[in-house]
Amino acid sequence: MTKLSVNINKIATLRNARGGNRPDVVQAALDCERFGAQGITVHPRPDERHIRYQDVLDLKPVVTTEFNIEGNPTPDFLELVKKVKPEQVTLVPDAPDAITSNAGWDTIKHQAYLKEIISDLKAIGTRVSIFVDPVVEMVEGAAQTGTDRIELYTEAYAKNFLQDPAKAIAPYAAAAQRAVALGLGINAGHDLDLDNLKYLKQNIPGLLEVSIGHALICDALYLGLENTVQLYLRQLQ
Numbered sequence: 001m002t003k004l005s006v007n008i009n010k011i012a013t014l015r016n017a018r019g020g021n022r023p024d025v026v027q028a029a030l031d032c033e034r035f036g037a038q039g040i041t042v043h044p045r046p047d048e049r050h051i052r053y054q055d056v057l058d059l060k061p062v063v064t065t066e067f068n069i070e071g072n073p074t075p076d077f078l079e080l081v082k083k084v085k086p087e088q089v090t091l092v093p094d095a096p097d098a099i100t101s102n103a104g105w106d107t108i109k110h111q112a113y114l115k116e117i118i119s120d121l122k123a124i125g126t127r128v129s130i131f132v133d134p135v136v137e138m139v140e141g142a143a144q145t146g147t148d149r150i151e152l153y154t155e156a157y158a159k160n161f162l163q164d165p166a167k168a169i170a171p172y173a174a175a176a177q178r179a180v181a182l183g184l185g186i187n188a189g190h191d192l193d194l195d196n197l198k199y200l201k202q203n204i205p206g207l208l209e210v211s212i213g214h215a216l217i218c219d220a221l222y223l224g225l226e227n228t229v230q231l232y233l234r235q236l237q
């Protein structure tokens with residue numbers, strides 16, 4: 001079974017646009033769960049452009065599915081994660097000014113750095129996933145860090161899917177096969193949508209979780225949040 005974790009970053013983007021509490025991020029998370037989402041993902045960036053650290057603190061006591069916190073493991077981020085103790089933390093190498101996540105970890109160059117951070121996070125009982133490109137050597141490096149899972153960075157897949165699905169999925173299938181052989185759990189995310197999700201699911205055996213935000217929230221503007229969550233869930237059946 002592949003779980004759908006709804007990333008609610010863009011709910012917070014809309015809320016922050018006017019300075020009030022509309023839409024209510026906590027209520028949106030609870031509604032996504034009520035509509036069938038099996039997880040809630042947030043990515044509190046250093047500039048708090050969307051999800052704020054306070055949102056994470058407000059969400060933790062009320063989220064009843066899996067709570068996944070994504071971010072670059074800065075001291076402030078790690079302090080927040082250790083305070084909240086989510087079911088999962090997903091480490092990404094984003095620069096503070098990145099417009100969005102745009103690369104996976106170099107798990108060979110940063111292996112010692114990641115190994116130490118992952119050990120600390122696992123010690124608090126949080127599952128750790130790290131964001132990686134679909135490159136077998138990066139998957140092999142990830143296995144050496146002690147991470148529980150990898151999250152395959154699917155921007156390239158999404159970009160190439162419409163033109164040539166088989167070519168787009170090939171590196172992901174190879175990376176996933178190596179990950180399974182190394183005992184790593186497989187998550188995936190970034191730019192997944194209603195066009196490309198089913199093919200990804202069909203071609204990545206053992207895919208445990210997809211975290212989807214931008215396209216899902218955009219779709220919900222036209223199709224409604226409840227309907228949209230259930231449309232995404234149907235792609236994973």
Ligand SMILES: CC(=O)[C@@H](O)[C@H](O)COP(=O)(O)O
Nearest residue numbers: 009043070092100101189190
């Ligand atoms: C890691 C990843 O690809 C996404 O989870 C990321 O959180 C998207 O960030 P923005 O919502 O800021 O684009």
Ligand SMILES: NCC(=O)COP(=O)(O)O
Nearest residue numbers: 007189190191211213214
């Ligand atoms: N880890 C991917 C995620 O949480 C959402 O990415 P996107 O769907 O907003 O591109």
